[in-house]
Amino acid sequence: MNQRERRRIYSLQNKDPINILKSRIDVSMDNLQKRKTLNSELPQLIQNKMQMVNYTASMQLQQKTKYEQLSLKILKEPYRALNIKQRMITNHFTLQQKIQDTIAYDCIKHILSNTDNTIIKGQVILPVQNEQQYTIPVSRQGSRVVKYDHYGLVFGGHSHRENIEIHAISLLNGQWKRKQEFCQSQIEQLKLRQILNPNLRLGCYFSLNIDENKTIYAFGGEKNTNSRRTTNMVTKISLEDDRLEWQQYQTSIGCRRNHSGIYSHNHLIIIGGLDDSELNTKFYNDFQMINLINMNCTQFYPKFYSKQVIQNDHPFQLGIAYHSATLVGNPYLRMNYDFTSNTKKEEQVDQLFTKEGIYIFGGKDSEDNLYNELYQLIIDTYPSVLQIVETLGQRPSGRRSHSMNYDEKISALLLFGGTNEMECFGDLHLLFLKNYTWQKVQLQGYLEYPFRYEHCSVYNEDKLFIFGGLSQNGFLMYNPIQIQIKFKTILNIHFKHMQINKVCCFGAGYVGGPTMAVMASKCPKQTFVVYDINELQINKWNNKQYPVYEKNLDEYINQTLDNNLIFTCDIDIALKDCDIAFLAVNTPSKKYGLGAESSLDISYIDSCLQEIKKYPLTKKLILVEKSTVPIKTCDYINAVLKDKNICVLSNPEFLAEGTAIQDLLNPDRVIIGGTIEYAQQLASLYQQWVPKEKIIFTNIYSAELSKIVANSFLAQRVSSINSISIICDKIGADVNEISQCVGSDSRIGNKFLKTSVGFGGSCLKKDLLCLIYLCESLQLDEVAQYWRQVYLLNEFQKQRFYNLIITSMFNSLRNKIIVILGVTFKANTNDTRESASLMIIQKLQEEQAILRIYDPQGKIDKLEQYQSLDGIFQGASAIVILTEWEEFTKIDYAQAYNQMAKPSYCFDGRNLLQGDIMKSLGFLYYGLGRI
Ligand SMILES: NC(=O)c1ccc[n+]([C@@H]2O[C@H](COP(=O)([O-])OP(=O)(O)OC[C@H]3O[C@@H](n4cnc5c(N)ncnc54)[C@H](O)[C@@H]3O)[C@@H](O)[C@H]2O)c1
Numbered sequence: 012m013n014q015r016e017r018r019r020i021y022s023l024q025n026k027d028p029i030n031i032l033k034s035r036i037d038v039s040m041d042n043l044q045k046r047k048t049l050n051s052e053l054p055q056l057i058q059n060k061m062q063m064v065n066y067t068a069s070m071q072l073q074q075k076t077k078y079e080q081l082s083l084k085i086l087k088e089p090y091r092a093l094n095i096k097q098r099m100i101t102n103h104f105t106l107q108q109k110i111q112d113t114i115a116y117d118c119i120k121h122i123l124s125n126t127d128n129t130i131i132k133g134q135v136i137l138p139v140q141n142e143q144q145y146t147i148p149v150s151r152q153g154s155r156v157v158k159y160d161h162y163g164l165v166f167g168g169h170s171h172r173e174n175i176e177i178h179a180i181s182l183l184n185g186q187w188k189r190k191q192e193f194c195q196s197q198i199e200q201l202k203l204r205q206i207l208n209p210n211l212r213l214g215c216y217f218s219l220n221i222d223e224n225k226t227i228y229a230f231g232g233e234k235n236t237n238s239r240r241t242t243n244m245v246t247k248i249s250l251e252d253d254r255l256e257w258q259q260y261q262t263s264i265g266c267r268r269n270h271s272g273i274y275s276h277n278h279l280i281i282i283g284g285l286d287d288s289e290l291n292t293k294f295y296n297d298f299q300m301i302n303l304i305n306m307n308c309t310q311f312y313p314k315f316y317s318k319q320v321i322q323n324d325h326p327f328q329l330g331i332a333y334h335s336a337t338l339v340g341n342p343y344l345r346m347n348y349d350f351t352s353n354t355k356k357e358e359q360v361d362q363l364f365t366k367e368g369i370y371i372f373g374g375k376d377s378e379d380n381l382y383n384e385l386y387q388l389i390i391d392t393y394p395s396v397l398q399i400v401e402t403l404g405q406r407p408s409g410r411r412s413h414s415m416n417y418d419e420k421i422s423a424l425l426l427f428g429g430t431n432e433m434e435c436f437g438d439l440h441l442l443f444l445k446n447y448t449w450q451k452v453q454l455q456g457y458l459e460y461p462f463r464y465e466h467c468s469v470y471n472e473d474k475l476f477i478f479g480g481l482s483q484n485g486f487l488m489y490n491p492i493q494i495q496i497k498f499k500t501i502l503n504i505h506f507k508h509m510q511i512n513k514v515c516c517f518g519a520g521y522v523g524g525p526t527m528a529v530m531a532s533k534c535p536k537q538t539f540v541v542y543d544i545n546e547l548q549i550n551k552w553n554n555k556q557y558p559v560y561e562k563n564l565d566e567y568i569n570q571t572l573d574n575n576l577i578f579t580c581d582i583d584i585a586l587k588d589c590d591i592a593f594l595a596v597n598t599p600s601k602k603y604g605l606g607a608e609s610s611l612d613i614s615y616i617d618s619c620l621q622e623i624k625k626y627p628l629t630k631k632l633i634l635v636e637k638s639t640v641p642i643k644t645c646d647y648i649n650a651v652l653k654d655k656n657i658c659v660l661s662n663p664e665f666l667a668e669g670t671a672i673q674d675l676l677n678p679d680r681v682i683i684g685g686t687i688e689y690a691q692q693l694a695s696l697y698q699q700w701v702p703k704e705k706i707i708f709t710n711i712y713s714a715e716l717s718k719i720v721a722n723s724f725l726a727q728r729v730s731s732i733n734s735i736s737i738i739c740d741k742i743g744a745d746v747n748e749i750s751q752c753v754g755s756d757s758r759i760g761n762k763f764l765k766t767s768v769g770f771g772g773s774c775l776k777k778d779l780l781c782l783i784y785l786c787e788s789l790q791l792d793e794v795a796q797y798w799r800q801v802y803l804l805n806e807f808q809k810q811r812f813y814n815l816i817i818t819s820m821f822n823s824l825r826n827k828i829i830v831i832l833g834v835t836f837k838a839n840t841n842d843t844r845e846s847a848s849l850m851i852i853q854k855l856q857e858e859q860a861i862l863r864i865y866d867p868q869g870k871i872d873k874l875e876q877y878q879s880l881d882g883i884f885q886g887a888s889a890i891v892i893l894t895e896w897e898e899f900t901k902i903d904y905a906q907a908y909n910q911m912a913k914p915s916y917c918f919d920g921r922n923l924l925q926g927d928i929m930k931s932l933g934f935l936y937y938g939l940g941r942i
């Protein structure tokens with residue numbers, strides 16, 4: 012670890028976190044004040060904008076003469092050279108007016124129309140590098156990169172050694188260039204020159220730019236790794252084939268590093284930075300311009316505006332360093348554009364100019380306060396202007412040593428990584444200049460790699476390449492990463508919340524009832540009608556004797572029933588003037604014919620379609636598949652109802668029984684597949700309580716398939732852990748411990764790793780079988796076999812459990828009393844469909860055992876059950892636990908043991924009890940996969 016690194020870590024360790032936190036809170040409070048205007052005080056904001064327009068107009072008059080004398084003095088020399096100064100000035104003023112109008116218009120347009128429905132995803136990729144063939148640079152911090160054709164040229168940086176060479180990373184595939192390729196001659200020559208002249212070298216924390224002639228300019232930074240002194244030199248490197256140059260020039264501005272340097276029009280604009288070569292660290296707050304033709308330097312003093320009001324204080328009073336600055340726009344465009352010829356084009360150019368300038372974000376001052384405003388420095392006005400940009404959306408938190416790029420195609424700034432001293436960021440944010448809205452990119456893939464600061468990055472097409480930097484722990488980052496950005500949906504259709512007035516639902520079962528109750532409570536302005544052909548079922552709902560047992564269901568029914576929630580058997584009440592109809596009827600495994608026991612039976616869906624077909628619809632009906640259906644059921648619905656004015660969407664339900672209300676209130680995601688215009692209409696309901704980013708729009712087949720796949724994955728996890736329980740039984744390991752160890756890996760996760768007597772329920776098995784059937788019908792035999800094994804293992808686990816009971820009891824169960832605890836397929840539901848207990852009870856009956864069955868909620872048809880646990884253990888030989896009801900953990904097993912026949916067995920099909928305690932009480936205890 013070098014001295015600087017030690018100093019850095021020391022300073023991190025010795026920072027008073029409370030003070031840091033306090034200053035951060037101060038900054039946030041301040042921002043909160045500033046930002047309050049955005050939504051609530053819109054008219055005021057617009058007024059401000061208009062005042063600004065008027066103000067600018069009067070300023071323009073006053074300044075016109077001065078402007079004519081002084082305009083373009085610094086940056087506009089090339090304009091003068093082309094003798095178009097006069098035209099530029101005139102146009103500039105009309106332009107200024109338009110800019111202000113555009114800003115005001117943009118702002119109103121955005122807030123009123125809410126068009127930012129783009130989901131932006133970023134795939135984090137680690138490009139595979141071949142060390143044999145490629146020149147891979149050593150890890151480093153503080154290096155810089157510029158774009159050169161399809162390469163990022165990486166210069167300098169600080170690591171355990173001097174980094175004077177240039178590396179090229181392909182911006183197409185993120186691979187370092189082959190040794191034999193890429194301007195080998197230039198690099199070799201540069202190296203040679205550096206060796207000949209050791210003063211010509213690049214250190215780190217400098218700024219790097221490339222001009223239109225492919226000449227690279229570096230300014231400032233540390234001279235080299237050893238001395239680590241700052242410099243004020245400009246290094247100029249020409250990479251043109253036959254004009255290779257490597258020159259250095261002294262400038263008159265202060266030596267510095269961690270400044271920002273931006274190339275524009277033969278000038279370098281330098282902002283801030285710091286110099287710690289001497290004992291006292293000096294933070295700069297100046298704006299300097301280096302003329303790259305004659306190396307003359309000029310300091311300039313922008314007028315500072317905040318909220319369109321001129322400020323007396325300089326925003327960077329205490330200096331600014333470790334920030335990022337990025338140029339937006341291209342002054343050449345304006346120079347060559349004929350404003351008189353084409354008004355349409357003129358508008359486009361105006362749009363661009365509105366956003367032009369150098370954008371500055373982040374960094375810190377000499378007292379370690381972080382900046383988190385976005386500043387725009389407009390350099391081509393006189394005087395130049397520095398203003399705080401009022402942005403919408405979630406602005407990135409204050410940070411330093413991040414990186415910022417600009418992409419012209421999407422007109423957005425891309426801000427990545429950095430640190431706030433307490434944490435290191437791995438996030439990517441986009442600021443769309445179209446509407447000044449920040450949007451955070453949802454990253455996927457190698458999520459542990461992005462976190463870094465003091466890195467460098469370059470953007471090309473839709474990929475951000477990131478190299479070097481330090482990790483949270485201050486270690487150098489080795490892996491270069493690439494983030495591929497995908498824009499999921501850019502929607503310009505506006506939500507019209509009030510367009511949906513009435514919603515109906517076919518099916519008042521486990522899904523239909525709770526789903527409509529929650530929807531009705533969250534969407535009080537819409538009416539929800541639940542329709543079922545089963546009158547008994549409807550009566551139960553209307554009399555609050557719910558046919559389903561779900562925690563908190565009562566609360567939602569009480570809130571809504573007879574207000575905006577109706578249960579009925581009358582199809583007219585359901586379909587009259589209805590906007591959206593959910594199909595939430597049962598789709599069990601088919602019991603007959605082709606695909607029997609595998610394919611899903613959609614005859615109940617079919618019966619709904621027949622009802623709809625008969626009904627005289629008066630307006631367009633959005634028909635939503637809420638039931639789990641076989642793939643392409645949507646095509647079938649369209650075929651059946653082809654003469655009706657309908658649109659089909661797929662919106663599968665992911666609630667699990669026992670936690671239905673919670674799942675409906677906070678779904679992990681809401682998937683809506685189908686025509687986007689109608690999907691939006693449905694989304695407008697969900698948006699009343701589900702965060703926008705959780706609503707995923709897909710194509711309709713993807714939505715249908717994703718439901719079947721999700722349940723198959725869940726089944727696969729249960730079978731996986733159950734298969735391990737079998738191994739554990741053989742070798743004496745404990746499957747609960749394995750679940751804990753394996754589930755602690757965040758990639759694997761700890762859910763759905765509880766071993767059991769086998770998964771049950773109306774969904775997992777039937778949906779898994781539906782996937783198997785799909786594979787078979789597509790003649791994908793290997794894939795079908797893979798999934799079938801998940802199903803077979805589940806059957807085996809049930810069989811294994813009743814074999815365990817029978818063999819442990821010496822195959823002699825006849826007339827023995829066996830207590831069955833639990834018949835539901837899991838706890839907290841009254842549902843017994845496909846419950847493992849059904850099979851086990853049947854097998855024990857075949858052994859002629861006397862069964863005493865108890866379940867707090869579940870009831871199996873035609874089977875006598877105990878209403879409570881009273882007297883249930885008297886004279887029994889065994890207890891068999893089949894459902895993980897909490898009530899079963901609270902039984903006094905010592906007392907139960909005393910009442911039971913001896914030997915007393917306990918077969919725990921859920922690993923619910925503590926085996927050693929049960930054994931110490933005298934039980935012959937058998938769990939799954941545990942000693
Ligand atoms: N139960 C769950 O936890 C769950 C979760 C997610 C998805 N799903 C899926 O949702 C669908 C419904 O499941 P469920 O558990 O609510 O079923 P369910 O059996 O509890 O309820 C279905 C209801 O539909 C009614 N019905 C049948 N034909 C009808 C018709 N033509 N018109 C009106 N009503 C009719 C039945 O009478 C019944 O009350 C299934 O496809 C299932 O796979 C279920």
Ligand SMILES: O=c1ccn([C@@H]2O[C@H](COP(=O)(O)OP(=O)(O)O[C@H]3O[C@H](CO)[C@@H](O)[C@H](O)[C@H]3O)[C@@H](O)[C@H]2O)c(=O)[nH]1
Pocket residue numbers: 639664665666667668669722725729762763764765766767768769770771772773774775836837838
């Ligand atoms: O670690 C575990 C988790 C579950 N199970 C068993 O797996 C079965 C299914 O459980 P669960 O998925 O919680 O219940 P369901 O209500 O059937 O819900 C599933 O099926 C629904 C209907 O499609 C989906 O909406 C849900 O997302 C999906 O979890 C039950 O027998 C559980 O006891 C285990 O054995 N071990």
